[in-house]
Amino acid sequence: MVYSANVSERRQQPPELAISTVIFALRPDADSARPTLWLPLVRRTRQPYRDLWALPGGPLSPEESLPDAARRNLQDTTSLQPSYLEQLYAFGGLDRSPVQRVVSIVYWALVKPDVAALARETENVRWFRADHLGQLAFDHNQIVDYALWRLRNKVEYSSIAYAFLGEKFTLAQVREVYEAVLGKELDPANFRRQLRAATDIAATEEYLQGGRHRPPRLYRYTGSTSPGNGPLG
Amino acid sequence: MVYSANVSERRQQPPELAISTVIFALRPDADSARPTLWLPLVRRTRQPYRDLWALPGGPLSPEESLPDAARRNLQDTTSLQPSYLEQLYAFGGLDRSPVQRVVSIVYWALVKPDVAALARETENVRWFRADHLGQLAFDHNQIVDYALWRLRNKVEYSSIAYAFLGEKFTLAQVREVYEAVLGKELDPANFRRQLRAATDIAATEEYLQGGRHRPPRLYRYTGSTSPGNGPLG
DNA sequence: ATCAGTAATAGTCATCATGACCAGAACACA
DNA sequence: TGTGTTCTGGTCATGATGACTATTACTGAT
Numbered sequence: 001m002v003y004s005a006n007v008s009e010r011r012q013q014p015p016e017l018a019i020s021t022v023i024f025a026l027r028p029d030a031d032s033a034r035p036t037l038w039l040p041l042v043r044r045t046r047q048p049y050r051d052l053w054a055l056p057g058g059p060l061s062p063e064e065s066l067p068d069a070a071r072r073n074l075q076d077t078t079s080l081q082p083s084y085l086e087q088l089y090a091f092g093g094l095d096r097s098p099v100q101r102v103v104s105i106v107y108w109a110l111v112k113p114d115v116a117a118l119a120r121e122t123e124n125v126r127w128f129r130a131d132h133l134g135q136l137a138f139d140h141n142q143i144v145d146y147a148l149w150r151l152r153n154k155v156e157y158s159s160i161a162y163a164f165l166g167e168k169f170t171l172a173q174v175r176e177v178y179e180a181v182l183g184k185e186l187d188p189a190n191f192r193r194q195l196r197a198a199t200d201i202a203a204t205e206e207y208l209q210g211g212r213h214r215p216p217r218l219y220r221y222t223g224s225t226s227p228g229n230g231p232l233g
Numbered sequence: 234m235v236y237s238a239n240v241s242e243r244r245q246q247p248p249e250l251a252i253s254t255v256i257f258a259l260r261p262d263a264d265s266a267r268p269t270l271w272l273p274l275v276r277r278t279r280q281p282y283r284d285l286w287a288l289p290g291g292p293l294s295p296e297e298s299l300p301d302a303a304r305r306n307l308q309d310t311t312s313l314q315p316s317y318l319e320q321l322y323a324f325g326g327l328d329r330s331p332v333q334r335v336v337s338i339v340y341w342a343l344v345k346p347d348v349a350a351l352a353r354e355t356e357n358v359r360w361f362r363a364d365h366l367g368q369l370a371f372d373h374n375q376i377v378d379y380a381l382w383r384l385r386n387k388v389e390y391s392s393i394a395y396a397f398l399g400e401k402f403t404l405a406q407v408r409e410v411y412e413a414v415l416g417k418e419l420d421p422a423n424f425r426r427q428l429r430a431a432t433d434i435a436a437t438e439e440y441l442q443g444g445r446h447r448p449p450r451l452y453r454y455t456g457s458t459s460p461g462n463g464p465l466g
Numbered sequence: 467a468t469c470a471g472t473a474a475t476a477g478t479c480a481t482c483a484t485g486a487c488c489a490g491a492a493c494a495c496a
Numbered sequence: 497t498g499t500g501t502t503c504t505g506g507t508c509a510t511g512a513t514g515a516c517t518a519t520t521a522c523t524g525a526t
Contacts, residue, residue, distance in 0.1 A: 014247075014295060015250060015293060015295055017248060017250060017336060060248060060325075060336070062247060062248055062334060063327070064327075065325060065326060065327055066323065066325035066326075066336070087322065087323060089320060089465070090299065090320060090323045090338045092293075092298060092299035092338070093298060094296070094297075094298055101295060103250060103293070103299070103338075105323045105325070105336075105338075142464065142465075145464040146463055146464050146465055149463035149464050150463065153463075230379055230382035230383065230386075231375065231378040231379045231382050232322070232375075232379055
């Protein structure tokens with residue numbers, strides 16, 4: 001902790017308020033042929049934790065709302081426009097940053113595959129597989145763990161999975177989302193039965209051609225874009 | 234909005250960071266003989282929203298963690314020590330306060346009945362039934378609605394109900410907690426079957442004497458005090 | 467002392483969701 | 497033409513749940 005200021009000094013200053021976001025996308029994986037969970041990180045160019053990877057974020061401007069700040073930070077640092085955005089948690093531990101006390105209101109977001117594919121990687125922005133991130137700056141490993149936990153829970157009781165997919169999709173693609181998020185394989189027939197009982201997806205008359213096997217039917221999501229966060233929408 | 238400063242003026246100032254808490258307790262109700270959900274509110278003695286009722290809260294001191302700040306504010310304003318405390322949400326809308334922009338990190342808490350009974354009401358601290366609060370200051374009606382939504386969800390999939398109860402309790406008392414929180418009656422026999430299948434409550438050899446009918450057996454909660462918030466504990 | 471009333475407790479039954487599993491249909495490729 | 501794989505529809509056993517019935521054990525009135 002080279003850059004840790006002494007405690008009484010830090011406590012003179014008012015807490016700084018920052019907004020950060022954990023962003024997930026499903027990307028094709030070289031090894032497994034199945035898509036896996038990835039997330040973009042930005043390299044820190046200043047102390048503390050210089051050259052370590054961190055969540056995209058920045059200070060809250062006085063004239064923007066919290067989700068607007070999250071969206072603007074995403075646009076500025078990674079050029080990504082999320083298909084889903086939800087507040088994750090406010091982290092305010094005293095020792096999160098060795099320099100000054102920082103309270104971070106953290107959002108988590110999902111992006112669709114076409115948006116994620118267009119995003120170019122730079123020297124300071126890179127995609128990482130969610131299951132081996134290495135050492136991140138600050139308490140960001142803990143934050144990502146929590147975001148993953150929320151994602152895994154939410155995918156099971158809400159219709160959030162479709163935020164990972166395009167307008168039309170096969171049931172197998174939906175299953176691949178669940179399998180990538182939950183980290184386990186699901187029975188195709190049983191999974192299919194559940195989706196067909198759901199009211200928020202509808203079959204189209206189109207089939208996905210060009211595959212190696214029987215062409216699967218395409219479906220469309222007909223539910224609300226925001227899967228609902230209680231009275232807050 | 235008599236006290237609303239003009240917008241450009243407000244936006245010069247940095248956002249203020251506050252901590253508030255929604256506290257729930259189960260209290261006997263005069264009408265229904267069944268206990269109902271109550272929460273303590275504090276009267277505002279200053280503008281804005283002077284004389285309206287509001288959630289207990291205050292600014293975050295630089296040297297305390299977020300849950301510590303919530304706990305201290307509860308102690309200072311209502312003298313209540315919660316048996317459960319969890320972060321609810323960070324509210325940061327631009328127009329939450331007409332004077333200055335305020336970002337509120339809101340917690341929600343439960344208190345046990347003996348603690349709630351000891352709390353004395355004063356001129357500026359009073360208990361209200363959760364189902365008719367009237368007009369509160371700021372956006373606190375919306376915050377209470379969200380806290381109620383979270384409470385109702387969490388009571389169904391976690392063991393949070395025991396935070397409302399003492400060390401030993403009857404199964405009917407647990408059922409009364411569920412009924413008060415969910416706002417509907419539950420079948421005693423089926424409810425009993427579910428609780429007996431749970432692993433985190435154990436039967437004692439004691440019975441509650443003095444009632445009008447067959448004395449019910451007393452049970453004890455054997456699970457963890459913190460029902461778990463994912464990787465954060 | 468006896469009986470009525472009510473909660474506490476135990477149990478039954480039909481229904482539904484789920485996991486495991488089987489089988490035919492429809493395609494590409496050798 | 498056959499083989500392999502996925503897509504799709506189906507069966508079966510199991511467990512959870514809601515509705516319901518019945519017995520037990522107490523208080524309070526007659």
